[in-house]
Amino acid sequence: xxxxxxxxxxxxxxxxxxxxxxxxxxxxxxxxxxxxxxxxxxxxxxxxxxxxxxxxxxxxxxxxxxxxxxxxxxxxxxxxxxxxxxxxxxxxxxxxxxxxxxxxxxxxxxxxxxxxxxxxxxxxxxxxxxxxxxxxxxxxxxxxxxxxxxxxxxxxxxxxxxxxxxxxxxxxxxxxxxxxxxxxxxxxxxxxxxxxxxxxxxxxxxxxxxxxxxxxxxxxxxxxxxxxxxxxxxxxxxxxxxxxxxxxxxxxxxxxxxxxxxxxxxxxxxxxxxxxxxxxxxxxxxxxxxxx
Amino acid sequence: xxxxxxxxxxxxxxxxxxxxxxxxxxxxxxxxxxxxxxxxxxxxxxxxxxxxxxxxxxxxxxxxxxxxxxxxxxxxxxxxxxxxxxxxxxxxxxxxxxxxxxxxxxxxxxxxxxxxxxxxxxxxxxxxxxxxxxxxxxxxxxxxxxxxxxxxxxxxxxxxxxxxxxxxxxxxxxxxxxxxxxxxxxxxxxxxxxxxxxxxxxxxxxxxxxxxxxxxxxxxxxxxxxxxxxxxxxxxxxxxxxxxxxxxxxxxxxxx
Amino acid sequence: xxxxxxxxxxxxxxxxxxxxxxxxxxxxxxxxxxxxxxxxxxxxxxxxxxxxxxxxxxxxxxxxxxxxxxxxxxxxxxxxxxxxxxxxxxxxxxxxxxxxxxxxxxxxxxxxxxxxxxxxxxxxxxxxxxxxxxxxxxxxxxxxxxxxxxxxxxxxxxxxxxxxxxxxxxxxxxxxxxxxxxxxxxxxxxxxxxxxxxxxxxxxxxxxxxxxxxxxxxxxxxxxxxxxxxxxxxxxxxxxxxxxxxxxxxxxxxxxxxxxxxxxxxxxxxxxxxxxxxxxxxxxxxxxxxxxxxxxxxxxxxxxxxxxxxxxxxxxx
Numbered sequence: 001x002x003x004x005x006x007x008x009x010x011x012x013x014x015x016x017x018x019x020x021x022x023x024x025x026x027x028x029x030x031x032x033x034x035x036x037x038x039x040x041x042x043x044x045x046x047x048x049x050x051x052x053x054x055x056x057x058x059x060x061x062x063x064x065x066x067x068x069x070x071x072x073x074x075x076x077x078x079x080x081x082x083x084x085x086x087x088x089x090x091x092x093x094x095x096x097x098x099x100x101x102x103x104x105x106x107x108x109x110x111x112x113x114x115x116x117x118x119x120x121x122x123x124x125x126x127x128x129x130x131x132x133x134x135x136x137x138x139x140x141x142x143x144x145x146x147x148x149x150x151x152x153x154x155x156x157x158x159x160x161x162x163x164x165x166x167x168x169x170x171x172x173x174x175x176x177x178x179x180x181x182x183x184x185x186x187x188x189x190x191x192x193x194x195x196x197x198x199x200x201x202x203x204x205x206x207x208x209x210x211x212x213x214x215x216x217x218x219x220x221x222x223x224x225x226x227x228x229x230x231x232x233x234x235x236x237x238x239x240x241x242x243x244x245x246x247x248x249x250x251x252x253x254x255x256x257x258x259x260x261x262x263x264x265x266x267x268x269x270x271x272x273x274x275x276x277x278x279x280x281x282x283x284x285x286x287x288x289x290x291x292x
Numbered sequence: 293x294x295x296x297x298x299x300x301x302x303x304x305x306x307x308x309x310x311x312x313x314x315x316x317x318x319x320x321x322x323x324x325x326x327x328x329x330x331x332x333x334x335x336x337x338x339x340x341x342x343x344x345x346x347x348x349x350x351x352x353x354x355x356x357x358x359x360x361x362x363x364x365x366x367x368x369x370x371x372x373x374x375x376x377x378x379x380x381x382x383x384x385x386x387x388x389x390x391x392x393x394x395x396x397x398x399x400x401x402x403x404x405x406x407x408x409x410x411x412x413x414x415x416x417x418x419x420x421x422x423x424x425x426x427x428x429x430x431x432x433x434x435x436x437x438x439x440x441x442x443x444x445x446x447x448x449x450x451x452x453x454x455x456x457x458x459x460x461x462x463x464x465x466x467x468x469x470x471x472x473x474x475x476x477x478x479x480x481x482x483x484x485x486x487x488x489x490x491x492x493x494x495x496x497x498x499x500x501x502x503x504x505x506x507x508x509x510x511x512x513x514x515x516x517x518x519x520x521x522x523x524x525x526x527x528x529x530x531x532x533x534x535x536x537x538x539x540x541x542x543x544x545x546x547x548x
Numbered sequence: 549x550x551x552x553x554x555x556x557x558x559x560x561x562x563x564x565x566x567x568x569x570x571x572x573x574x575x576x577x578x579x580x581x582x583x584x585x586x587x588x589x590x591x592x593x594x595x596x597x598x599x600x601x602x603x604x605x606x607x608x609x610x611x612x613x614x615x616x617x618x619x620x621x622x623x624x625x626x627x628x629x630x631x632x633x634x635x636x637x638x639x640x641x642x643x644x645x646x647x648x649x650x651x652x653x654x655x656x657x658x659x660x661x662x663x664x665x666x667x668x669x670x671x672x673x674x675x676x677x678x679x680x681x682x683x684x685x686x687x688x689x690x691x692x693x694x695x696x697x698x699x700x701x702x703x704x705x706x707x708x709x710x711x712x713x714x715x716x717x718x719x720x721x722x723x724x725x726x727x728x729x730x731x732x733x734x735x736x737x738x739x740x741x742x743x744x745x746x747x748x749x750x751x752x753x754x755x756x757x758x759x760x761x762x763x764x765x766x767x768x769x770x771x772x773x774x775x776x777x778x779x780x781x782x783x784x785x786x787x788x789x790x791x792x793x794x795x796x797x798x799x800x801x802x803x804x805x806x807x808x809x810x811x812x813x814x815x816x817x818x819x820x821x822x823x824x825x826x827x828x829x830x831x832x833x834x835x836x837x838x839x840x841x842x843x844x845x846x847x848x849x850x851x852x853x854x855x856x857x858x859x860x861x862x863x864x865x
Contacts, residue, residue, distance in 0.1 A: 030663070036663050036666065084842050087846050088845065090849075091846075091849035092806075093609070095802060095849045097609070097611075098798070098799055098841065099845045101795055101799065101841070102799075102838045102840075102842035103838065104838070105834055105841065106834070106835055106837075106839055106842065108834060108838075109832070109833070109834025109837070109838055112831070112834060113831050113832065113835060220791070224791070227667060228671070231664060235664070262682040265674075266674070266675050266678040266679070269670075269672075269675050270671075270675060272671045273668060273675070276657075276671075277656040280659050280664060281664065282664070
């Protein structure tokens with residue numbers, strides 16, 4: 001009984017960590033630009049696909065393929081900011097949403113063209129043999145996902161609280177105009193946010209690809225659930241997105257395990273609707289006071 | 293006769309008590325001004341009276357009826373209207389349409405007849421449009437009747453808000469800094485407009501920093517400081533009130 | 549305004565122009581494939597007009613409207629197929645049911661703002677599409693289900709030309725009704741909600757009421773279009789209710805032009821025909837589609853119809 005529960009919990013935390021990484025990416029870009037980047041899921045897809053390509057096709061060793069895949073995705077993220085977001089800075093929220101959706105279609109189309117429509121399997125980083133922990137079968141890749149997520153969270157915390165760039169990003173999120181007046185270069189921050197988000201997405205993609213396989217459309221649902229995580233935690237709160245991601249992942253795994261796997265994908269959206277109905281600004285979101 | 297009364301009203305944002313046990317009343321038919329240093333709670337008071345904020349304590353009475361906690365759109369029906377410190381013009385409409393929204397409660401606004409464009413809806417709307425155009429003339433915006441509001445100068449937008457507020461046919465009109473950002477000659481025109489509005493029998497309450505305007509048009513002045521009523525009286529009384537002078541020292545005291 | 553001047557207004561001029569296009573277009577359509585595309589344009593345009601009332605006029609985004617389209621589609625499919633209802637009755641029941649559901653969720657959903665509203669409507673649409681996919685016994689699951697033809701009092705439309713006139717007529721009717729709403733006190737109230745909620749309320753506009761109203765109206769229009777769609781196609785799959793379709797719909801609205809009834813029609817026409825043209829690009833189809841979407845929105849953030857209308861107006865002056 002209890003082992004079963006632990007097994008579900010483990011798989012929930014693994015997926016949830018992926019959602020969390022994607023969700024943090026949403027929050028970081030939102031903070032720098034008030035833009036919701038619907039191409040966030042495509043960063044995940046690109047990370048997984050590039051790693052697969054570099055490892056399987058180009059024959060690079062894994063320690064080279066992974067960083068290169070992340071770097072390649074970062075370049076795509078920077079290009080997206082430079083050529084699609086920057087020229088439309090003053091457009092309305094809806095217009096910007098459509099632009100990022102256009103970008104996501106574009107990137108999926110590009111991936112199909114370059115790598116085909118097939119499913120690809122990236123080998124796990126340290127083998128497939130499950131480790132037995134008193135009855136719970138632990139997939140080594142799950143440990144990689146959780147370990148990397150913890151490291152990323154610690155690094156992000158250090159980055160946002162200790163480095164100049166991180167503090168500048170928090171300042172921009174808090175008050176863009178004031179930050180600009182204080183000498184923060186908003187455009188640079190915006191570029192950097194897209195790069196950082198792309199890196200986080202790509203990392204999630206590399207880590208999850210051995211578990212879920214990777215294919216051009218893999219990013220759609222991952223992106224939407226990452227968006228759920230970000231909204232659940234309160235948009236613009238990277239730490240909230242991590243909690244949100246874990247809640248969504250664990251609830252999904254529990255539903256699939258105990259209730260019905262058919263409605264697994266609906267769980268995230270039911271949670272988000274219920275939360276928003278009662279807490280319109282997410283779990284940790286600031287309540288905005290209307291100033292007139 | 294008292295038209296508006298607030299009784300021991302309180303509203304806090306976080307730990308900041310913006311309005312702190314405030315009581316005051318506004319007489320029918322007179323022009324009142326509310327003055328006070330920045331952060332005294334003037335705009336918060338307007339937002340409370342119009343129902344945009346809900347007070348934590350206290351009551352708001354309009355013509356003797358308790359309106360505390362009523363939704364803002366209900367207040368318009370009770371004869372209360374206002375303008376905004378930060379322009380809240382409908383920039384997606386023409387000047388005329390802005391004023392026509394002000395007449396919302398006087399329109400035939402039933403959904404099905406509107407969707408089917410029944411003749412009486414069209415006829416009523418034409419009457420509304422004519423009335424709205426008259427109001428634009430009244431506030432001195434005759435040249436802007438068909439203009440897109442996002443193409444109008446700032447001073448004209450200030451008056452557009454006044455026309456729109458008048459379109460609700462209010463008994464009590466709250467003007468939140470109508471002269472802010474205007475040059476002296478434009479301010480003079482606002483002064484004339486306020487007198488003209490008061491002349492039609494509408495009670496006007498003004499929040500304003502321009503002391504010349506305040507002293508010129510107001511029959512009664514209320515001074516707020518840190519969410520409480522510091523003093524009230526005629527311009528002459530306020531000018532010589534030592535508390536007021538102290539509160540204003542270093543800020544607007546030099547104009548008093 | 550004299551008679552000739554009135555012809556130049558968007559209301560009369562536009563409706564006349566649209567009617568003229570609908571009337572002469574069949575002469576230029578070589579075969580039923582083209583009719584098929586144009587009929588789909590018309591049905592998408594009907595959904596987009598409703599969606600534009602919500603998004604463009606009232607300023608409330610929805611990323612889940614395909615859900616309502618799907619509900620209408622499946623209501624018609626299931627009620628006529630499994631229960632033998634007459635199609636018209638099924639269409640009306642679907643519209644009423646969808647309207648009721650929209651009404652029930654509108655209050656909490658319309659309280660949300662900006663990206664939270666985007667998430668809420670997106671979630672609603674996805675939940676609807678997942679339910680339609682998973683309730684296999686009722687809906688046929690991911691494979692979908694066949695739908696019988698349409699019939700009114702024993703008359704059954706057959707052939708693309710008849711369907712063309714039906715959809716053309718419905719589109720004209722929808723444009724007329726939508727223009728009526730937009731130019732009435734109701735339409736002004738909707739635009740006021742978009743312009744400034746605080747000011748709208750102060751003017752006596754019951755903001756929540758109008759948000760709920762326009763959400764329900766747009767949902768009902770989507771449901772009706774969904775019903776007509778499945779009777780025309782003769783088949784329904786859950787993808788009609790899916791996220792991708794929702795995105796297509798909102799893209800049509802934004803691309804054509806927010807707060808423009810004709811913009812919704814133009815947007816639907818372009819985005820419905822574009823994939824057909826792009827099939828010539830084969831593998832580059834998605835790439836091209838995404839690039840066009842981004843390009844138009846970057847260079848015409850206000851959408852095609854308002855941008856072109858402004859250009860023409862400036863030229864005339």
